[in-house]
Amino acid sequence: MNLLMALVIGVLYGAGTYMILRPSLVRMVMGFGLYSNATNLLLIVIGGWTAETGAPFVGDDGRGHGLMDPLPPDIILTAIVISFATGALLLTICYRVYLDHETDNPELLPVDESADLPHLMVTAQREDRAGIVADDRHA
Amino acid sequence: MMLSPTASLPTLVFIPFVGAFLALCMGRIAGHKTGYLMVLSALASFILAAMLYAGLDPAAPVVCAAEWLPGVDVNFRLRGDGFGLFFALLVSGIGTLVGIYSLSYVHLSDNRRVARYYAALIAFMGAMLGLALADDLVLLFVFWEITSITSFLLIGFWYDQEIGRKGALMALQVTVGGGLAMMAGFVVIGAITGSYSISELAADPSLREKLVAAGMLTPALLLCLGGALTKSAQMPFHFWLPKAMVAPTPVSTYLHAATMVMAGVFLVGRLLPILGDSPAWTPILTTVGLVTFFLGAYQSLREFDLKAILAYATVSTLGLLMMLYGLKAADQDVLQIWSHGAYKGTLFLVAGIVEHATHTRDLRKLGGLRKVMPITFGVCLLGAISMSGLPPFFGFLAKEAFYAQLLHGEVLHGQPVLQWTIIVLSVLANAFIFAVACKLVFGVFFGPPAEDVDAVDHHAHEAGIGLWGPAAVLGLVALGMGLAYPITSQMVNGMSSDPHAHVHVSLIPHDIGPVAMSAVTVLLGIGIYLMRRPINRLQDALAIIPPMYKFWDWLMAGITAVSVTFSRQWQNGSLRWYFSGVLLFACVLVTAALNRADFLRHDIIVKPHDLYWPAVAISGMLIFAALILVRAQVRLTAALASTAIGFLVALLFVIYRSPDILLTQLLIETVSTIFILLVLFFMPRFSRDVVAPPVRLVRLIVSILVGFTMATMVFLCTLPELRTEDNLGLGYLERSLSEGFGRNAVNVIIVDMRAIDTTGEITVLVVVGMAVFGLLRTRRHKA
Amino acid sequence: MRMLILPLLIPFFTAIVLALCNGWRRTEKFISLLSCLGLTAFVFWLLYYVDNHGIQSTAIGGWAAPYGIAFVADRLTTIMLCLSMGVGTLVLIYTFWTVTETQQKYFFYPFFQIVLLGVNWSFITGDMFNLFVGYEVMLIGSYGMMMVGASRAQVRQTMKYIAINALGATFFVAGIGLLYATVGTLNMADLSQRTALLTGDRAALVTAVSMMLMVVFAMKAGAFPVFFWLPDSYPIVPAGVIGFFAGLLTKVGVYSLLRVYLVVFRQDGHQFALQTLLILSGFTMVLGVMGAMCQWEIRKILSWHIISQVGYMVMGVGLASSSNPVVARMAIAGTIFYIVHHIVVKSSLFLIGGIAEHVVGTQELKKMGGLLDLSPVSAGMFLIAAFSLAGMPPFSGFLSKFVLIRAAVEGHNWIVLTAALVTSFLTLYSMSKIWSYAFWGHKVRETPAHSYRWLMVPTSVLVIFTVGMGLFGQPFLRLAGDAADEIMNPAAYINSVLGPVSSVDPVGAVGPMSPVSIDAPTLIAPDVGIDAAPEMLKPQASGLTTQASGLTLQAVGVMEVMP
Amino acid sequence: MIMRGVHLVIFVAIFIKALVQSNIQVAITVLSPTMRIRPGFIALPLRVKTDFEITSLANTITLTPGTIAVHVTNDRKTMVIHALDIGADPDALRKDIQSSMEDRILKWTRPASKRPPESK
Amino acid sequence: MPLIAEIMIAVCLVIGTFFTVVTGIGLLRLPDIFCRMHAAGKAGTLGVVMVIIGAIIFFAMDHPNVAFRGLLAIFFQFLTTPAATHLLARASYVREYPVSERTQVDEMRSHMPSRPDLPFGEE
Amino acid sequence: MYEMSPWFYYVCMTCLAAMIVSGVMVLYRLRIGPAASDRAIALDCLATCFMGIICILSIVWQSILFFDAVWLLTLVGFMGSAAVARYLEKGRVF
Amino acid sequence: MTPHPDGPELDSPGDKSSLPGSPGGPPGSPGELLRSPVLQTVSRAAVPVTIIVSLIIFNQGHNLPGGGFIGGVLAAAAGAMHLMAFGVEGAARWNWWKLSVLGLLISIMTGTVPFLLGEAFMNHTELHPHLPLIGSFHVPTAAFYDAGVYLIVVGMLMTIFVELGLENRE
Ligand code: NA
């Protein structure tokens, strides 16, 4: 079983890698989704598996023998939520980046971050005062 | 109020720092009067040093020690021995004169700038005093670097001019670069011997034996020389000194003629008893010193800028001193330093006066000032004669002693070829110096002024006593010390770094050798002076090698070019490259670690009974779905394949009996799909992969490597032999109901046992919500 | 000690209250300041307390470790907390005059608290997975701060920053999972006592797992070759905040390297990780400074210098691989000292850079000039901070480099020593470049563009600190040395978390051993005898022998390595 | 009111029967080697009015033999359905749907007074 | 568990599985998107409902709340699956996904007045 | 826990296998499309298959813990399909 | 335009400048097509049921699968269904992120109360309140914590839904 799962996890990581290395922001986000899934599988796999293992719900006796280790699911739950939240933020930002630069190819984005660095405090304050906010989209 | 000797040591070091601080604070109001702080603090230090010298017991010098950084064996230890006090007297004495000179010399409208100038100058003096008296290598280094910093600020006095900035930067970089090596050398010494105390190291042979035993004697020497040779402007690191001449003349006089450049020499003197046993000592120092001595003098004749001439002459003398230490003739170090300080100080100050009066330093434009500036002329003569080594001046004493050392020195004994090489070159160098002295005196004060400089006729005037006074004092020292040679002899022998020094210092020769060499020197010098124009042409013809500073510039430009390439290529903004780098790094690290044990001997056998066939089927579907995603050219296909993968993973969670994450996964995948669809609306279609085939190949290789590495790790870590059964799982289960009041152990862990994890997780959620809100709202408001 | 939750609880409540006060600009600033000052006072008291009373720990929720999550405050942790809160408060004050209305409206101050929260969290937690959570909280706050204002460049660079950190998070979680599979626990103290017993294949596997985690920590620290994110993202961080980011965020990575590779991983052959770090550190130093050499913007130059400076700290961690405990101790103490120095100095440099921007309205060196005349005090502060960064005496930078170089010399690591010296030289080169272009030269304007008086207040505190730390370094060195002792001898740490008798008995094949005897092999590596360098070791030897014989558990306090 | 309840029960029963029928029919179609289908889009004039009725009808049509509801025009007078096999006469299908589905829905959704006349 | 219960459950499972398989085959075999929706919307529904009923029976004795969940699932199934089919079918028509050439009549076209103004290009 | 009849167990396992086969076919449709709606339908059917699989596994394991996933999948499948339909029809989901 | 390997691209909404602004839209406009009584009716039925079920799921979490997070996502999914049927304008009137901040406050307070009472932070226990009508029952304080989580998830997801839904809607 662990060889099988190692194979699956390897494929998922490999596929995720392939996706994040492609020149498309949406694909990148999906690649991270694959990573997240692969990691979750990895975590559940390390909990161990036998055909007889039960779910981690203890009976009235409160004993835990023969049940699945509950810690990996706990870790997964936290990790899944965090990666989901990060992914949502990343996706929103990717959308914003596309609107700004009209490309979703990260390789085509401007390299020099100072080229359109408007937040230089001085500039920003001036524009703030004037009521218009620094939007340099077509600068 | 009388200070005890122990207390006056640190006091004389700290007075200037207090003065510098005061100068900074009051400068804005006091303006040029800040200079009096310089004079006062220098004078105070001088008096204290003189008092200490008066009470000096050579066998047991005053020591002031305090714990500073006991954790790293570094202590605040000052020691007032003869050599240190000599240096302190030199520094504070010339400091007083330079302070007085500056009062008349420095005129600026910007009070703050003047204040900064004096503050740096006073702080420099303090650092030099500390350096002279420090008995701890690290403390010495601290003061050493403070002199570098203050020197940097002083050279950059004309910081609104490119040339001023460049000169300052070069001086800083070269001297600090050497200083770093020196620090490493000190650390080596301290780490191996366990002591940084100079006197202790010099006195205790067992400490030095440790260095020898560790084989670190020569490396430590080489590292330390890195500092000494750069600071003292030895070839090939001499080039910063002429460039530093952009500084105001008081600075050049004080730092770059009399004191700071002597710090390297001083250090070598301090190190001689510690590292002198190294077989590299004599060859290196003698060679470097000799070359510098000769080439400095040689180059000096080539120059026409007054300060450049003096700078190269200084370089030359510094070489001479290094050579003397190389020959282990430490007994005449004070003699040479002192005589040089006196005449070179005089000449620099005179150069400043001349520049002040004529607004030029170019010998070719100067001339005939004898009549306009008679006092200056007189003072200049004092310095120049001493420099040329004619009796009865101090310079003569020094040169005689030097020649005597060459003829009778122990180190050269029995090596006639080497000895004669050194003698010939030395005589030649001194002849050049002689010619330079002539050139100075005749070039500035005799002959007609150049036609295009009307300054000479119209504006040139005799300087005030504030300017020539200090120069005259130094010049008189050069004369007086020569005349009073018995006292001189006593003093220079008493203050030498060699406790057993007994150099014969006398105007009356007792040995024909040195006198003959002096005669040859003078004759040669006259000859060179007379032939100076053809010699200059010859020098121009011989100058094939570019000046050293160009090499330095090239070196820095080369480093910058590498840097440009590196930052463009490495930090190229390409996410693809960043990801690949991180991933490959991970693969390499993990593989390297795995290679350290032979994991292959664990049998990799698929045990069919261990496989759960639905898991096999689901895994197959999962891999298939992953391939769909990877191959998808249409965005919606990719989004749906992602969702399918999520569902399939959820199904594996069923196999692994984890209902909580099953539900979570299903919901999360659905919500993710909705997000993706929401965003896809705005995004462009997937473009065809337009990357070049090599990029594709690399991408494929990286993917396979990552997949393989992760699979290997998972496989190994879940192998029954390697996975641990002794984990926390059972403990959690058993505590779930009894202490957590819940049957769902996972949930009990989430909300109770490890609730702080969950707290972080929900914080992330909240912040993401706010961040998305902020991001989209900010831009929508702008639109 | 229940109070250990306060470094989290206070930023938490502050962030919530600030979010709810959204729109009341003055109130937000006031509350932020109040909270930061209060917490700063607390953590400094905590440092004092821990220094005098030993390691403190608390079980969150009353669940005893290793099941519950323990928060542990040893000297290293409290030092880091003091730094984060001290620098955080100063930067907060600085931002009062730099934050724009838009930035404040879109949660600048709540996010600031979240970053503080995450940083404190990462420092104080005693659980590997909780460390991950702390990282994520810190990161998410930093994402928020980085793009607050949402300019093109900010959004774009934040995207890259998030993406790279997402990669790191993947390895982090995967590494934690594999760690749990092989060692069976997540609590750092428990891990420490369990890994110390590991040998053979399992030890080698745990080493491999530790290498996977190293990617994350090295990335966070900004070490070679995974510092990609740093020079790209720091230049877009809002003014002022950059001082905090530059100082603190990478140091969380360095802290983790110290904690994880010296306390958590003690299995047979764990030095491999440290040796790897040593190799990486050389590249980090040199390449970091090489990157800075060709830059023409203050922020970029300083950002690249973070990398090279991190190289020094990583070098310290790597030098701790030495089999000579004196060297290892000096390396760790040097690293801690360096962390303190660097946080203070780098923050102050960025803050001065902000002032310079305020005065001349640009960050580009070629458009600057004459700052020495325009703003002499900030010029003076820059001079001090820059020379301190370059390791010039008498400032803190000199002392920190000195200690590390001494450790390198004593460990005979000549190559990395050379790299350190070269880096130091090139650092000076580019610092003097900034000075020469920005502070010297012709005035580019007659008067300062904006008033900057208040910005000087927090900045000067940092600058004064670096001078003080250089001149009066002994208390810091002493503290760093004691912290190093705690790290080298985790027995006290383990006892504090798990109690004198471990709640989880190391069972199975390895056989029962008491935590005390576990420490012996790492304290004195078998190949280093006391007689290897008798004189050098003399003062320490007695303390160490006491340790090795396992006579006393509370040896941390007893051991006086420094003479 | 009671009658409407009865009609609802009848409707559910008939609906279940139709559901099973439709499934079997689809199964036969899918599994038959030749797959004889005559798909088509057919417009169905509507008498149901409210959202609820329209939705009930649409869902019922979709779940029952060979038809799915594709579209409801904005005037709510017509529903377009897709049939897997429209047979020879589309009008027969239309009438069938109206009588078997629409009428029965109306019977339990509305009181008799408000009901439109049943289809012929 | 009585034999009769096992038999009933088995029958439910078999029927449910049968229709699920039919869904799969139908999805592969049917000629166009609209026809495939018939398979998905109908066979899928009945198939899964039968399986759920089987499960409800299985757990009826010990866990009555499973019946609640099962009925909830069936309710949702009847509520949502046809609606989803309906929405997708219309979207497919709007996007002009190719219709099988066997299609006899298309009365849809005339009921989509705004069709020429479709916001999407022919992609 | 009760001991289930062997034939019943085998019926369950056979059904499980058939369900998985159905899932594979559905997944294949997800692969080949061609229309986006095809894929959406396929995903919906995949969810349906999973409901079946989970039900059968619940019976085999005699565990009710996974049963919530069944009705959740109904909802989830609908959400996905509806979102895709809205996306195809209007571009925007909301 | 190069043909795709998967045939013509069938998923792209193409030129979005001419897209309808909101569901429905004036008669004759493309948006008119999109009016959907079916979706609206289904969501009228499904949304309340889902929300109730989400509360059940939330409530059962301590002993069965479920809990605040799952319940919250479920409720947010119901919200998404509502948005799909009725558009975002109504929901956009509220600042959903404030709900998540409120949730965070509740969660943290749950941990802080025992801390202020002198116990460890987040030391959960069981409460046994006695209410009229309902009688005595026991609640683990962890449930309050979970309730905070529920609100956070709803607030955060709805924020993103609404904000993304509002994008590009003049
Ligand atoms: Na995830």
Ligand code: NA
């Ligand atoms: Na958790």
